[in-house]
Amino acid sequence: MSQLYDSIGQGYRRFRQPDPRIAALLAEGLGDAESVINLGAGAGSYEPSSRRVLALELSATMIAQRPPDAAPVVQARVEAIPCADGAFDAALGVLTLHHWSDQVAGLREARRVSRRQVFLTWVGYPQRFWLDDYFPEVRAADEHLFPSLEQLEAELGPLRVRAVQIPWDCRDGFLCAYWRRPEAYLDSGVRGAISTLARVPDDPAAVERLRADLASGRWRERHGELLAREEMDYGYRVVVAGP
Ligand SMILES: C[S@@+](CC[C@H](N)C(=O)[O-])C[C@H]1O[C@@H](n2cnc3c(N)ncnc32)[C@H](O)[C@@H]1O
Numbered sequence: 001m002s003q004l005y006d007s008i009g010q011g012y013r014r015f016r017q018p019d020p021r022i023a024a025l026l027a028e029g030l031g032d033a034e035s036v037i038n039l040g041a042g043a044g045s046y047e048p049s050s051r052r053v054l055a056l057e058l059s060a061t062m063i064a065q066r067p068p069d070a071a072p073v074v075q076a077r078v079e080a081i082p083c084a085d086g087a088f089d090a091a092l093g094v095l096t097l098h099h100w101s102d103q104v105a106g107l108r109e110a111r112r113v114s115r116r117q118v119f120l121t122w123v124g125y126p127q128r129f130w131l132d133d134y135f136p137e138v139r140a141a142d143e144h145l146f147p148s149l150e151q152l153e154a155e156l157g158p159l160r161v162r163a164v165q166i167p168w169d170c171r172d173g174f175l176c177a178y179w180r181r182p183e184a185y186l187d188s189g190v191r192g193a194i195s196t197l198a199r200v201p202d203d204p205a206a207v208e209r210l211r212a213d214l215a216s217g218r219w220r221e222r223h224g225e226l227l228a229r230e231e232m233d234y235g236y237r238v239v240v241a242g243p
Pocket of ligand 1: 095
């Protein structure tokens with residue numbers, strides 16, 4: 001996994017900026033926590049500047065993209081966090097769970113070092129997402145990789161779950177972020193900063209089909225009603241465990 005991010009992480013910061021509306025939901029989840037460990041911290045998105053933060057990240061490529069004023073970072077695996085029991089008020093994990101090689105071990109470690117755990121994760125599409133028409137293998141891969149709410153609850157205890165509405169102009173370019181900006185998926189940089197798209201072999205035929213449907217008006221015919229929507233629920237959730 002460190003290798004995946006050491007290769008796809010190159011342009012990460014350009015396309016994966018924190019979105020302020022998602023940041024607000026995460027801040028609510030963190031509540032009054034003063035000390036936070038950011039697990040799978042990447043380039044530092046969503047690290048709250050008003051709290052004491054330690055970042056934990058595996059990939060050197062991602063660490064190298066952290067701004068000079070970002071929180072201190074330790075290069076380590078979530079499955080073996082080099083910190084004492086109860087060292088943090090909260091653990092934060094933003095779109096990282098699905099990458100952990102041992103999710104149970106990582107969740108136990110999160111719970112060991114923190115009182116409260118806050119994750120942004122994905123629980124499956126509550127409705128169809130048109131990208132499925134072009135890259136159907138992506139959903140299958142994600143369904144396999146992301147833990148279910150039941151699996152999270154088994155390790156973390158009772159959860160508070162909040163649906164995240166994805167704004168049409170979401171600044172954080174994760175898989176569903178461009179639901180109203182379909183042309184974005186034609187950009188190999190955009191696709192390269194989305195791990196599940198980067199992981200499946202790049203399919204020029206799928207990209208060309210999307211390009212043709214956009215040019216011919218077919219995409220608009222089938223999904224044009226989305227252009228009037230401001231936000232959509234595509235299965236992203238803020239999940240909070242602990243007091
Ligand atoms: C999609 S990125 C998210 C990064 C950041 N949280 C954000 O929101 O921009 C997932 C991150 O998890 C890191 N990661 C994956 N497996 C890990 C592990 N076992 N231990 C620590 N970090 C890990 C990856 O290197 C990558 O930086």
